[in-house]
Amino acid sequence: MKKNLTIIAIALLVLAMAMPASAASLSLKGEYSAVFTFDYAEAHGETWLPSKLGEVADHKLKLNLTFKEGESLVAYLPLTLTKFATAEPALALGSWYFSYDTAPWAFWASKNDASNAKKFASLGDPLGIVASSKIYGADAAMWALNAKGDILGASLNLYALDYDGEAGWVGRATYPLPLDFTIGLVGAYTNHDEDFYPDCLNFGADVVGKIPGLDATLTLAGAGAWEKTGTWKFEGPVDNVAFLAKISDLKLGPVTAWASYTGVGSNFWAHYKSTAAAAILNKYAGSAAAELGITAELPVGIPATLTLGDTLWMGYPTDTKWNETTGKVVVTPMENLDVTVSGAYKADLDDADAKDYKGYKAHADVKYTAFGLELNPLSITRSTPTQMRQCTQAVRLSTPSLVSISTAARWRDWTWASRQATPLRSP
Secondary structure, eight states, X not given: OHHHHHHHHHHHHHHHHHXXXXXXXXEEEEEEEEEOOOOTTTTTTOOOOTTHHHHTSEEEEEEEEEEEETTTEEEEEEEEEESTTSSSOEEEEOSOEEEEEOSSEEEEEEOOOTTOSSOOOOOOOTTOSBOOSSBTTTBOOSEEEEEEEEETTEEEEEEEEEOSSOEEEEEEEEEEETTTEEEEEEEEEEEOOTTTOOOEEEEEEEEEEEOTTTOOEEEEEEEEEEEEEETTEEEOOSSOEEXXXXXXXXXXXXXXXXXXXXXXXXXXXXXXXXXXXXXXXXXXXTEEEEEEEEEEEOOSSSOEEEEEEXXXXXXXXXXXXXXXXXXXXXXXXXXXXXXXXXXXXXXXOOTTSSSOOOEEEEEEEEEEEETTEEEEEEEEEEETTTTEEEEEEEEEEOSTTSOOOOOOOOOSSEEEETTEEEEOOOO
C-alpha cells in the first residue's frame, strides 16, 4: 500500500513537470506535528537521550497535493505520514478525488466520503430506487466512479461503487418528450458474494411532465426487483414491484388539489434506497394507498387556508386496512400570528385484523413570531384510543443560532376550559 501511494505521488509530480507551465500547476500544502512524553518513573531510571524523540514521539506529517491542468482536470491527494522517524513509517491516503470535467462527458473518481468535494448524489428517480451509496442503508462505498453526460439527446448519470466484497453499478437516463414530458430509466445491479447471495437487479421507468391545459404535474413510475439465476437470466418472487401514479399542483380556481396511488410489494427490495422513514419505499413498504388532498384560501376577510385530505390504506395490493380523513385551518389574524386548528378521523376497515385502527385526533395551537423568537402560548392535542390530551406552552428560538429555549406543561386526561385544567375521570 505504501509503495502504491508513493508511486501515485511521484506520478503526479512527473505529470506536472511534463505539462507546460501555463497549462498545469501542482500545489502542495503541509502540516507537521509531534508529541513527545517521557515519564522517568516508568522508564525505571533510564537516562533520557535525544534519540528518543525520533523513536517514540508521535510524529505526523500531513500533505495535500492538488494538481490542476486548465479548468477541466483536477487531482487531489491528501497524505498523512506517521512514524516516519522509525524503521517502519506509515503512509495513509485521505479523502482523495480525481475529476475530468469537460463536454459532452464529465468523469470523476473519489473515496466518496461525506466531506469529499466529489461524492455520490441521489439519481432523483421518483420512487427513490437509487438515493444513497450506502448499500443496505448501512455500508458506505469504499470508492465511487461517476460518468455523466449526454448522448443522442439523452442525459446519463452512471456510477460504479465498490464495497468490501461487493460491487454496485447504478445509473439513470432521461430523455425529453414532446409537451414538456420527460421519460426516465433507472437501474441498479449489485454483485454479491456468490457464496451467500445471488446478484440482484432493480430496473424501473418513469414519465414526468405537465398535463396540457391544466398545468398540473403528472408522475407515473414503476420498478421491479429480480435475482440472477443464470447467465442473463433473472427471476423475481411475487409482489416484487413498486409503483407510483400522482397528479399534483392541480389548480381549480382558488383550490389546489393532488391525488396519488402508491404501492410497494412485500417482496420488493432496493439496496440503494433512502433510509428516511418518509421515503416512498419505506413509508409504503408492503402496502398500497390511495390519497388525495386539497388546499383552498377561505374568503373570510383575513388570510385563512383550509387543507383537507383523505387516505385509504391497504395491505399490498388491495387488502383494505383503514381510511383516514384529515382537515386543517390556519388563520392569520395579524402579521406574525398563526392560529391552527386541525383534526383527523380514522375508520377501521379490516375486521379480521386484531389491531384497532379506529380513532380520532384533534389539535389546536397558536404561534407568534417576533424578533427571531417563535412563541407558542397554547398548544392542545386530543386523540384516541389513548385518550391523551396534551397542553403545551412553549417559547422557541427559531433563528439558526442553534439555541433553543423551551418550557412546557403537560396534563393527561384533562380538559382545557377557561384557561384552566379541570380533571376528568378516566373512561
